[in-house]
Amino acid sequence: MPKFKLHLALIVTTFAVLFSSPALAIDFADGVQALNAKSYSDKGRAAEALAATGHERTVTVLTALLNSELFYQKSDGEVFIAKKSGKVYILSSPLTGADLGETKKNALKKIRINNKLRGKLKGLLGGLTLMSADADQRFSAADKVFKASDPAMLGLLERALSREENEDVKSRLTRAHAAIVLEHSKDSSARIAAAKTLANFTNPDVASLLGKLSFLDDNGHPIEKDAAVFAAIKDAHKTVESQLSKWAVLGNLFQGVSLGSVLLLAAVGLAITFGVMGVINMAHGEMVMIGAYTTFIVQDLFRSHFPEAFDWSLAVAVPAAFLVTGAVGIAIERGVIRFLYGRPLETLLATWGVSLVLQQMVRSIFGPTNQEVGNPSWMSGAIETSTGLVLTYNRIWIIVFSLAVLAMLAVIAKKTMFGLQMRAVTQNRAMASSMGIRSGWVDALTFGLGSGVAGMAGVALSQIDNVSPNLGQAYIIDSFMVVVFGGVGNLWGTLVGAFSLGILNKFMEPYAGAVLAKIFILVGIILFIQKRPRGLFALKGRAVEN
Amino acid sequence: MTLARKPLIMRIGNDRLARNVLGLLLIAAFLVPILNLWVPESSPFHVPSYVVALFGKYLTYALLALSVDLVWGYCGILSLGHGAFFALGGYAIGMHMMRQIGERGVYGNAELPDFMVFLNWQELPWYWYGFDSFGFAVLMALLVPGLLAFIFGWFAFRSRVTGVYLSIITQAMTYALLLAFFRNDMGFGGNNGLTDFKDILGFSLQTDGMRATLFFLSAMAVIGGYLICRMIVDSRLGRVIVAIRDSESRARFLGYRVEYYKLFVFTVSGVLAGVAGALYVPQVGIINPSEFAPANSIEIVIWVALGGRGTLIGPILGAVAVNYGKTYFTGAFPEGWLFMLGGLFIVATLFLPKGIVGTKSIIEGYERYRLRLAKYLRPYDYVKGGSGR
Numbered sequence: 008m009p010k011f012k013l014h015l016a017l018i019v020t021t022f023a024v025l026f027s028s029p030a031l032a033i034d035f036a037d038g039v040q041a042l043n044a045k046s047y048s049d050k051g052r053a054a055e056a057l058a059a060t061g062h063e064r065t066v067t068v069l070t071a072l073l074n075s076e077l078f079y080q081k082s083d084g085e086v087f088i089a090k091k092s093g094k095v096y097i098l099s100s101p102l103t104g105a106d107l108g109e110t111k112k113n114a115l116k117k118i119r120i121n122n123k124l125r126g127k128l129k130g131l132l133g134g135l136t137l138m139s140a141d142a143d144q145r146f147s148a149a150d151k152v153f154k155a156s157d158p159a160m161l162g163l164l165e166r167a168l169s170r171e172e173n174e175d176v177k178s179r180l181t182r183a184h185a186a187i188v189l190e191h192s193k194d195s196s197a198r199i200a201a202a203k204t205l206a207n208f209t210n211p212d213v214a215s216l217l218g219k220l221s222f223l224d225d226n227g228h229p230i231e232k233d234a235a236v237f238a239a240i241k242d243a244h245k246t247v248e249s250q251l252s253k254w255a256v257l258g259n260l261f262q263g264v265s266l267g268s269v270l271l272l273a274a275v276g277l278a279i280t281f282g283v284m285g286v287i288n289m290a291h292g293e294m295v296m297i298g299a300y301t302t303f304i305v306q307d308l309f310r311s312h313f314p315e316a317f318d319w320s321l322a323v324a325v326p327a328a329f330l331v332t333g334a335v336g337i338a339i340e341r342g343v344i345r346f347l348y349g350r351p352l353e354t355l356l357a358t359w360g361v362s363l364v365l366q367q368m369v370r371s372i373f374g375p376t377n378q379e380v381g382n383p384s385w386m387s388g389a390i391e392t393s394t395g396l397v398l399t400y401n402r403i404w405i406i407v408f409s410l411a412v413l414a415m416l417a418v419i420a421k422k423t424m425f426g427l428q429m430r431a432v433t434q435n436r437a438m439a440s441s442m443g444i445r446s447g448w449v450d451a452l453t454f455g456l457g458s459g460v461a462g463m464a465g466v467a468l469s470q471i472d473n474v475s476p477n478l479g480q481a482y483i484i485d486s487f488m489v490v491v492f493g494g495v496g497n498l499w500g501t502l503v504g505a506f507s508l509g510i511l512n513k514f515m516e517p518y519a520g521a522v523l524a525k526i527f528i529l530v531g532i533i534l535f536i537q538k539r540p541r542g543l544f545a546l547k548g549r550a551v552e553n
Numbered sequence: 554m555t556l557a558r559k560p561l562i563m564r565i566g567n568d569r570l571a572r573n574v575l576g577l578l579l580i581a582a583f584l585v586p587i588l589n590l591w592v593p594e595s596s597p598f599h600v601p602s603y604v605v606a607l608f609g610k611y612l613t614y615a616l617l618a619l620s621v622d623l624v625w626g627y628c629g630i631l632s633l634g635h636g637a638f639f640a641l642g643g644y645a646i647g648m649h650m651m652r653q654i655g656e657r658g659v660y661g662n663a664e665l666p667d668f669m670v671f672l673n674w675q676e677l678p679w680y681w682y683g684f685d686s687f688g689f690a691v692l693m694a695l696l697v698p699g700l701l702a703f704i705f706g707w708f709a710f711r712s713r714v715t716g717v718y719l720s721i722i723t724q725a726m727t728y729a730l731l732l733a734f735f736r737n738d739m740g741f742g743g744n745n746g747l748t749d750f751k752d753i754l755g756f757s758l759q760t761d762g763m764r765a766t767l768f769f770l771s772a773m774a775v776i777g778g779y780l781i782c783r784m785i786v787d788s789r790l791g792r793v794i795v796a797i798r799d800s801e802s803r804a805r806f807l808g809y810r811v812e813y814y815k816l817f818v819f820t821v822s823g824v825l826a827g828v829a830g831a832l833y834v835p836q837v838g839i840i841n842p843s844e845f846a847p848a849n850s851i852e853i854v855i856w857v858a859l860g861g862r863g864t865l866i867g868p869i870l871g872a873v874a875v876n877y878g879k880t881y882f883t884g885a886f887p888e889g890w891l892f893m894l895g896g897l898f899i900v901a902t903l904f905l906p907k908g909i910v911g912t913k914s915i916i917e918g919y920e921r922y923r924l925r926l927a928k929y930l931r932p933y934d935y936v937k938g939g940s941g942r
Contacts, residue, residue, distance in 0.1 A: 287717050289851075346903055351717050352631045353902040356858060359851050360898025367891035484728050484847060487721045522732050529729035533705075533722045537712040 035062040039086050039101045042072060043079045047124050054124075055159055058131045066135050068101045073128045077101070078115040089115055130155025137167040142176055149179035153212070158191040182208050186216055189240070199239040206243035209250040211395040217244035254394040259513050265402040267509025268409035269471070272464035273482040274489035275413060275501050276457035282495040283433045283453045286354045290339060290362035291486060292479025293369075294458045297335060298328035298465020299474045300369060303378045318383040321466060328462035335365075336458025340451045348450075362479070370476040380469040405467045412463060417498055419456070429453055488532050494542025503543060561784055570910065571783075571866050575776055578869075581608075582772035586765035602761050605768050606836060607880065611873045612771035613833040616778045618856040618868035620825035623782050625854065626863030627791065628818050629798035633850050634723030635826050637730050638698035640844035642827030643834035644734075645697055647747035648681060649690030650758075650835065654751050667749070668742045678740045687754055694831035695824050702823025703816065710812035710819070715801065724847045731845035746841025753835055764836070771832045775869060778825050782865050785821065794818055855894070859901045861908025871908060 038060060041053035054072070057065050071077045071088045078089045078096070087107065089096040096115055098107040120128070133151025136144045145167070152160050164184045171177045185201040192198050205213055221240045224230050231237040277291045305324040309317050339361055347354045382401060389399040420426040431439040432449045440446045465478070472478060485508075493504025508528060515524035539545065565571050585608070588600040617639050624630040656663045660670040665677060683689040705726060709719060737743035756763055785791050796804045797811050805811045834840045843849070853872075860871020875897065882890045901908065 281717075285717070287721065343899055343903065352720065353858075353906070355631070355717065355720065356851070356854060357899050357902040360855075360895040360902070363891045363895030363898070365895075367888070367895065370891075371888055480848075484724065488725060491718055491721050522736055526729045526732050529725045529732075533725055533729075534708070536714050536718060536722050537708045540712055540714045540718060 035060050035064070036102055039068055040084075042068075042077065043084055043086050043118055047121050050118070050120065051124050051127050054128060054131055058135055058163075064102060064104065066132060067104065069128055069132055069135070071101070072118060072120060073125060073132070075117055075120070077118045079118060081114060081116055086118070087115070126155055127157060127159075130157035130160055134160045134163040137163060137180070142173045145171070145173070145176045146179055149176060149183050153179070153183035153186050156187055156190055156216075158187055161187055161191075178208075182210075182213065186213070190216070190220065195233050195236050198233070198236045202236065202239035202243040206246040209247060209254060209394045211251065214244065214247045214251055217247060251395065254392075254396055255517075258396050259517070260510065261396070261398055261402070263510030263513035264406055264506060265509070266513055267506035268406040269468065269482075270485055270489050270509050271502060271505035272405070272409045272412060272467055273461070274486040274493075274505055275416065275498070276460035276464065277486050278490045278493065278495055278498070278501040279416070279460070280454055280457040281490055282497070283429055284344070284348075284354075284450055285351050286344065286358075287351070287487065287490075288344075288454075288457070289355055289359040289483070290365060291358075291457075291461055292481075292483035293362045293365040294332045294336060294461035294479070295465040295468060295482060296369065296474075296476065296479035297332050297365065298462030299380070299469035299472075299478055300373065300378070300465075301328040301331045301462065302466045302469040303373075303380050303474055306381055317381070318385060320381075321383055321386075321470075324466045325463055328466045329459040332462025332465070333455040333459030336461075337451050337455040339458075340454035344454065345447065345450065366476050366479070373476070375476060377473040377475045380474050382470055386470060401470050405471065408463075408467050412460060413498060413502060416456075416460065420498065425449075425452060488529070491536060491542055492532055494539075494544040497544040500542060500544030561780065561787070564787065565783065571779075574866050574869060575779060578772050578776055582769050582776075586769050589765050590761060602764055605761075605764050608873075609764065609768035609771050609836050610833065611876045612768070612775050613829045613836065614853075614856065614876050615869040615872040616771070616775050616829035616832070617826050617853055618860065618872035619775065619778045619782055619865065620822040620829065621853050622857045622860075622862055622865055622868040623785070623825070624818055624822045625857060626865075626868075627786050627798060628794050628815055629801075630815065630819060631720045631854065632723045632819075632822075633720045633847060633854065634725075634727035635822070635853055636847075636850035637727040637845055638702060638823040638826035639830035639833070639853075640730070640734075640840065640842075641698045641701065642694040642830030643840040643844060644741060644747065644830075645684075645690050645694035645827070646831040647750070647834050647840040648684040648693075648741075649687060650750040650753055651747050652681070652685045653753065654749065657751055658749070666742070666747075668737075668745065669740070672737055674740075681740070691831065694827050698827030698830070699820050699824040703820045706816040706819040710815045713812075724850070727845050727850055728847050731842050731847070734842035734845060742841070744842065746839060746843075748839040748841070750835070750838055758835055758838065767832065767836050771836070774828055774832055778828070779865060779869070781821070781825070785818065786865070790814065790817070852894070855898050855901060857908075859897060859905065859908055861905075861910035864908065864910045867908045867910035870910065874909075 035057065038053055038057040041056065042050055044050045044053055054069060057068065068077065068088070076088055076090060077086060079086050086101055088099045088101050088104075089110075090099075091097075092109070095109040095111060097109050099105060100107055130152055133148045133155060134157075136148035137152065139145050139148065149167075152164060161184070164180060164187070168177065168180045168184060171180055181204060185204040189198050189201040189205065192201070202217075205217060217240055220231060221237065221244050222230050229237045231240060273292075273295060276294070277288060280286060280288050280291075302321070302324040305327050306317070306320045309320040309323075339358070343357050343361060344354055347357060386401040386404055389397050390403075391397050418426075420430060428439070428444045428449050429452075431442070431444055432446050432453075436446055439449075468478065468482070472481070489501060489504045489508055492508060493500035493502070511531075512524050512528055515527060518524075519527060536542075565575065585600055585605060588598055589602060589605050592599045594601075617635065620638075621632060621635050624632055651666045654666065658667040658670075660667055662670045665674060669677070684693070705723075709722065714722065733739055734741055734746075735744055741747065750758055752758055753763075756766075786794070793804065793809055793814050796807075797809070797814055801811055830840075830844075852875075856872040856875050857868040858871070859867075859875060860869065861867025875894075878893070879890065882893055905911070
């Protein structure tokens with residue numbers, strides 16, 4: 008069978024030859040055959056020769072070689088592209104791509120490559136797509152060439168540069184060109200110019216290339232022998248690094264705001280209940296956890312009933328989590344907390360007990376392991392800039408969500424009757440009662456609201472954290488810190504508290520490490536409380552002091 | 554109540570519950586080691602070694618609960634960070650026992666503990682100096698928790714941080730220490746803590762004799778701790794402390810320097826917790842950062858709440874009872890234990906505000922019970938202000 012197929016292959020090849028420029032085609036077929044050389048350096052030369060032909064199949068063949076899909080027939084050494092399928096290989100022609108049927112495994116042998124060759128192939132492939140009609144492909148090809156840094160690509164790069172019209176691609180090509188010149192050229196004035204060009208590119212890869220070139224050897228002499236070039240490299244390195252550090256500040260800021268928004272979500276419900284009732288609800292973290300599990304259940308229902316609408320699952324999970332945890336919150340308030348008014352420390356202990364029960368309940372029902380909660384497609388992925396800044400979509404959405412939740416609470420507090428009553432009870436419970444406000448119901452609804460917000464926070468956290476029975480425990484202490492730092496009875500306090508703690512934490516992390524940064528923050532808060540025992544935005548007046 | 558000037562012993566003698574519990578403890582302190590060591594195993598009176606070790610551990614918890622009761626029950630300071638003092642005392646003794654291992658460690662390095670060899674440390678950090686001496690280690694087990702309590706209290710009480718805020722920052726303190734001790738760079742064994750102890754003062758930790766001795770010491774420490782606390786709360790100073798609990802601003806307006814009184818009880822309480830930790834670690838053979846976990850500290854509070862806050866005897870009973878229950882139920886129904894512990898928190902705060910010890914008054918006076926019940930059912934009739942103590 009294979010023999011027959013081979014004949015067929017010959018016929019097909021002949022057709023291919025007829026349709027393309029004959030001289031090139033012959034070169035190309037020889038070139039492919041030359042890939043099956045003994046030494047790796049011969050293979051490399053053959054690959055370069057292939058790339059120089061400009062044949063439209065070059066990319067396919069070299070990719071196949073890179074992916075270990077290029078084989079030769081043991082009997083006659085002819086080269087094929089082969090894909091494994093069970094016990095046999097499906098063959099196709101490297102020259103035309105025509106299907107050549109299948110053959111047994113032991114008839115073929117893989118053309119082996121090593122790491123050096125692999126790097127070369129990547130560079131060559133990058134170079135080949137430099138001429139592609141698609142700007143995106145050219146763009147990524149320029150980056151590949153930059154990474155491979157192969158002097159053989161210089162000619163190709165110059166050709167590509169001269170005909171490139173897209174500014175973005177052009178800048179990437181310039182970068183790759185300068186990098187190759189700087190690293191491999193012998194002409195020192197060209198290299199100095201290249202270093203200057205590179206200084207304009209604020210990018211971590213450029214910085215690491217320049218850093219590598221400005222290394223000192225063991226005796227403290229620069230590995231770069233040409234003093235003028237070395238100075239230029241040093242200069243460029245400094246420029247790029249200082250630019251990058253500005254971008255790093257921006258990255259830290261984003262990380263900090265992102266952490267702050269998570270803290271805000273986790274803490275804002277706690278701040279409400281604390282503000283109105285003077286009670287720290289230790290079961291608050293478990294409300295977050297229940298919210299996350301509600302997301303899990305909603306997504307499960309979506310998977311089994313409407314898999315095509317999965318992207319909408321969070322839109323259902325948010326109100327569902329609000330209702331579920333709000334109901335649990337009201338049940339806790341009516342069942343436990345209302346018997347303990349005026350005794351906040353006892354309430355703290357009782358709610359801790361509730362939190363243990365809820366945790367164990369979830370553990371008994373769902374098991375102690377993490378549950379799989381999926382990201383909808385609009386929340387996965389990231390915006391990446393050339394300057395090394397990565398903004399993931401889920402973080403961005405959580406920042407937006409946390410601000411939306413805060414806005415919603417602000418509207419409830421300022422514009423509704425319930426909000427008015429809530430504020431009245433916060434400021435002076437006895438007076439509010441005597442004005443006819445049923446402070447008991449305000450308490451219950453406030454507790455429900457605070458818990459519901461925690462549930463919505465759980466939906467958001469399920470997107471970035473493990474959904475396990477311990478989820479709430481991880482956030483409860485941080486939430487306390489936000490609340491005591493920001494002060495109670497004021498949403499601004501929570502907002503400012505959450506974001507300043509988040510940003511502070513992320514800016515300290517690069518210097519102190521994650522754990523030390525957290526310890527510093529905790530100690531800082533302990534000291535801060537000494538100065539302002541009621542937090543940043545404290546309510547004033549006699550009723551509060553009591 | 555009269556400021557009784559009778560000797561302490563007579564005052565305890567008149568207090569039936571205290572007399573019974575302390576008497577029982579004193580008898581057990583002597584009898585249990587005897588029944589364990591010198592009564593043959595075949596005899597029905599023999600006390601097995603594991604029971605000695607178990608109850609020895611419970612007694613250190615009892616001392617810890619006592620220290621929490623002193624600040625919470627009498628001064629109204631709900632500390633959610635007492636586990637930190639307990640753990641620091643434990644670390645001090647643990648460091649001494651670590652030094653005693655010497656060449657018997659896995660790496661056979663007489664100069665450095667195993668974990669430092671593992672981390673490639675070249676020499677002992679300065680804060681390990683002196684722990685070769687038993688006396689120094691014991692001193693540190695008292696001094697370090699005491700000093701931490703003093704410094705923390707100095708800042709917190711002077712700036713009048715009270716109530717829930719104080720509870721939260723004590724929790725922040727123990728949480729910060731938890732994170733710090735988890736770091737390998739701290740030089741306290743990181744995640745794994747200190748373990749693999751061999752002996753103390755030349756006596757092996759694994760023998761029955763050692764277990765019985767530690768049991769005896771723990772029982773004596775509880776009795777001693779009780780006497781100290783009782784002396785404090787019965788004194789004039791104790792009256793002021795209770796006054797601060799009941800109305801801090803009123804006590805201040807009467808001219809008392811509230812912060813100094815609070816600082817005093819808080820520091821004494823920290824030292825007592827440190828002693829408990831120092832006795833605990835040789836009995837369990839390990840100390841690691843999880844002792845600093847905020848959840849542990851909250852659990853101590855429930856021993857006190859269940860036993861009866863502000864009674865001194867109650868927390869001793871509460872600690873032993875809850876921990877015995879924990880040992881039993883985590884073995885028998887591992888799933889159910891957290892339900893029970895959580896339920897205990899709820900029941901103790903809702904229905905037993907004075908704990909098991911204080912509850913006898915309810916049984917004595919049905920009227921008072923009815924009153925309390927009415928209070929639960931119609932709380933608003935009894936609530937004056939909003940937030941507050």
